[in-house]
Amino acid sequence: MSTLSTLLLENGLPNLRVLLIEPHRNHRGVWRIKFSYETAEPLSMSTVQASTMASRLYKIGEVELADEIDDAIKNAARYALR
Numbered sequence: 001m002s003t004l005s006t007l008l009l010e011n012g013l014p015n016l017r018v019l020l021i022e023p024h025r026n027h028r029g030v031w032r033i034k035f036s037y038e039t040a041e042p043l044s045m046s047t048v049q050a051s052t053m054a055s056r057l058y059k060i061g062e063v064e065l066a067d068e069i070d071d072a073i074k075n076a077a078r079y080a081l082r
Contacts, residue, residue, distance in 0.1 A: 004062055011053050014040055021068045023076035031076035033069060047073050 005015040016037045024034035024044055033050040036042045050069050057066035
């Protein structure tokens, strides 16, 4: 079973407190999920990668973080339809 720190590392994210998780459109117009930190530069990942990570977070009991990611994915999908 994975731990939170292992799962974050596998997805290229630091094990730091996340201030904000939000949809973000990159310079190519593709919606991604951005993770903003107080003490580090923001990082982003594809919505597919974020969805997979959220599923794994639910499995290890990290429901709050998984819910925030799922909300950002839903918003990105809604924005993409505009």
